[in-house]
Amino acid sequence: MVNVVSAYRRALDEELAARGLTKSSSGRSVVDFTPDLNKTFNRGYTTYYLHGRAEPPGSIDTPKMVGEAVGDVVAVDRRSFRLAQSAVELHNGDGLSFFDSEGVLQGTVVNAVNGLTITPNSLEHIRKGTRVYRNHDHAYLRQLEKSQPVRTIVVQFTLEETLDGFTLTVADEDGNHVSATLPAEKVPAVKPEQAQATVEKQLRKTGGTAFECAGVVVNWRTPYFLPVAALNELRRAVLDNLTAVRAQNRPRLTGEVQRNDAPYPEKRLTYLSNVLNRQAEAFYRRHGVTEIEPAAESGLDMRGRCVMRTRYCLLHQLGRCRREKGAPPLTEPLFLVDEEGRTYPLRFDCTACEMEVLYSVSAGSATSDAFTVKGSNSPATNCSSRSSRSR
Numbered sequence: 001m002v003n004v005v006s007a008y009r010r011a012l013d014e015e016l017a018a019r020g021l022t023k024s025s026s027g028r029s030v031v032d033f034t035p036d037l038n039k040t041f042n043r044g045y046t047t048y049y050l051h052g053r054a055e056p057p058g059s060i061d062t063p064k065m066v067g068e069a070v071g072d073v074v075a076v077d078r079r080s081f082r083l084a085q086s087a088v089e090l091h092n093g094d095g096l097s098f099f100d101s102e103g104v105l106q107g108t109v110v111n112a113v114n115g116l117t118i119t120p121n122s123l124e125h126i127r128k129g130t131r132v133y134r135n136h137d138h139a140y141l142r143q144l145e146k147s148q149p150v151r152t153i154v155v156q157f158t159l160e161e162t163l164d165g166f167t168l169t170v171a172d173e174d175g176n177h178v179s180a181t182l183p184a185e186k187v188p189a190v191k192p193e194q195a196q197a198t199v200e201k202q203l204r205k206t207g208g209t210a211f212e213c214a215g216v217v218v219n220w221r222t223p224y225f226l227p228v229a230a231l232n233e234l235r236r237a238v239l240d241n242l243t244a245v246r247a248q249n250r251p252r253l254t255g256e257v258q259r260n261d262a263p264y265p266e267k268r269l270t271y272l273s274n275v276l277n278r279q280a281e282a283f284y285r286r287h288g289v290t291e292i293e294p295a296a297e298s299g300l301d302m303r304g305r306c307v308m309r310t311r312y313c314l315l316h317q318l319g320r321c322r323r324e325k326g327a328p329p330l331t332e333p334l335f336l337v338d339e340e341g342r343t344y345p346l347r348f349d350c351t352a353c354e355m356e357v358l359y360s361v362s363a364g365s366a367t368s369d370a371f372t373v374k375g376s377n378s379p380a381t382n383c384s385s386r387s388s389r390s391r
Contacts, residue, residue, distance in 0.1 A: 031149045165184040176246055204216060346358070
């Protein structure tokens with residue numbers, strides 16, 4: 001999860017910066033690794049028709065993670081295999097995957113690496129010409145386990161000389177600023193450069209807090225000697241004050257529901273509107289709906305009714321789209337079949353370019369010549385979306 005969230009955060013920050021925008025939240029996220037979505041469980045990626053329907057969005061070869069392409073096997077001996085080249089650097093403990101001659105995804109673990117020669121835990125199903133993938137980057141995942149991401153608020157300190165001592169002011173990125181004073185005798189430093197460096201060094205030490213110092217400004221006539229303990233206490237006091245001020249000034253959104261009887265655009269609602277409880281029913285009736293069918297969860301007889309309508313279409317996925325000239329047809333009707341043998345007929349709305357899944361309580365009703373898609377444990381018939389990459 002930390003890998004996925006960090007990758008999204010980085011992508012959003014880059015896009016905001018490119019557009020000259022800022023995020024609504026305070027602070028910035030800091031991670032001690034480079035986010036890489038290819039390292040986290042996935043079934044491939046898809047734009048899901050964002051740029052048209054040219055690319056089928058499903059990954060039907062296997063419901064498992066294939067991983068990053070490594071290279072092709074050029075030789076196999078008794079204990080190892082050799083790659084023509086490797087797109088990634090493999091390590092002991094890495095997990096490898098590959099498709100066998102039947103198109104079933106198989107896997108093994110790397111025991112040793114010597115250049116392009118790999119000694120796996122098992123050589124079963126690995127042949128010359130096999131394309132190998134890595135679906136478990138052992139070193140990277142170990143790094144993720146040890147990672148401790150933090151979120152920090154950027155601040156800047158200003159130390160100024162006063163008549164009877166010094167004042168430290170801190171300002172954060174949201175415009176909050178507070179000050180703390182240090183009554184002290186002003187003793188000119190014997191080593192001015194060292195005194196200046198000590199002030200800047202101590203004020204930058206914000207470890208253990210939610211703040212990150214972006215800069216220190218020192219305004220005095222001449223460098224003075226300030227004890228390290230006094231500087232540390234002054235810094236802690238001003239950051240404690242800033243924490244309290246941020247909590248006080250934090251934006252709080254409030255709102256209330258304005259009851260009204262504005263007319264709903266429809267007078268009749270079917271089960272697709274998902275009206276399940278009395279409160280939902282009362283809401284719609286207040287807005288002029290006169291006929292309400294209860295939601296599917298109410299126990300409604302759903303036989304023959306649509307339980308899913310989606311842009312994902314099996315005809316399109318399999319290259320059998322009715323709208324494509326020359327596409328070979330499939331024998332219909334088509335069904336989805338679950339692990340308990342229940343069939344779900346498919347209906348295709350080619351005008352809207354959508355597919356409907358209908359509910360059926362019968363088992364084994366699919367005809368022998370109909371195309372069926374069985375449970376997710378069957379690699380050759382899984383129809384999971386590539387966009388469902390991480391868990």
